[in-house]
Amino acid sequence: SQTIHQWPATLVQPVGSPLSLECTVEGTSNPNLYWYRQAAGRGLQLLFYSVGIGQISSEVPQNLSASRPQDRQFILSSKKLLLSDSGFYLCARSGGGSPYEQYFGPGTRLTVT
């Protein structure tokens, strides 16, 4: 089966601290990978996507960055968190037969204090 892991599940960080969220995918090769953020208003905002190792596209300019060091690993980072970075971060993958269906991980709930 194809599974998406995200950790940590929850995180509380002070303003100005660094951030590293990890997403790993099992059961599929060369997936497209995505990072979304869902703020309190419930809308889903695409932050980054990657079609391969080292290939990152940013959808929204901000103080976040993403990296894909391995085929099935996608990392979201920040050097200095802002209060506005609080939210629910979801990793997703597509591929494996259909590039159009995206499957989501369990998410990381980030609170910046």
Add this chain to the structure above:
Amino acid sequence: AQKVTQAQTEISVVEKEDVTLDCVYETRDTTYYLFWYKQPPSGELVFLIRRNSFDEQNEISGRYSWNFQKSTSSFNFTITASQVVDSAVYFCALSEKNYGGSQGNLIFGKGTKLSVKP
């Protein structure tokens, strides 16, 4: 421009009632894909269905059914005999074949929060 509108922000029903969640979309593409996702309180988005723009056949899966009408650019979702476990936020989404990139970017609506009371 491409856009997905879910006009119903919140809906509350009593168990066993039928409920329809509306979704209207705008697209510049001739080939596109429509989706519904469910987000229960746990937070994970669960894929429910994909519909291709060239297939207007409606679909039924158990208590769920989907009505796709290109003439009105709508892709509505009906839950028959709702249950408490159906309580969640439901998202409609659009992906355009020629404009969404090879990675198939999804455009989400803002979601409809469904509360089913016992």
